[in-house]
Amino acid sequence: MRLLQVFSNNLRKYRNASGLSQEAFANKAGLHRTYISALECGKRSIALDNIEKIADALEIAPYLLFVDNPDDNETTIK
Numbered sequence: 001m002r003l004l005q006v007f008s009n010n011l012r013k014y015r016n017a018s019g020l021s022q023e024a025f026a027n028k029a030g031l032h033r034t035y036i037s038a039l040e041c042g043k044r045s046i047a048l049d050n051i052e053k054i055a056d057a058l059e060i061a062p063y064l065l066f067v068d069n070p071d072d073n074e075t076t077i078k
Contacts, residue, residue, distance in 0.1 A: 003066065008042040009049075012063045014058045029057035 026033040038044040055062035
């Protein structure tokens with residue numbers, strides 16, 4: 001699977017697990033809802049600064065956004 005697809009799938013998975021809509025999540029991350037939507041659809045690339053914002057908003061370690069088929073039970077330390 002391409003890295004962008006892995007990122008997109010994980011972003012959607014972790015956002016849904018947090019119970020946040022795209023709009024609520026975008027506000028929490030300090031980003032625009034249409035940007036989050038484009039990321040989740042794999043239509044946009046992402047800068048490192050925004051990866052950090054997204055990981056912080058999701059309260060996960062940034063590398064988890066790039067792990068193909070991450071273990072849902074994994075304990076992470078930021």
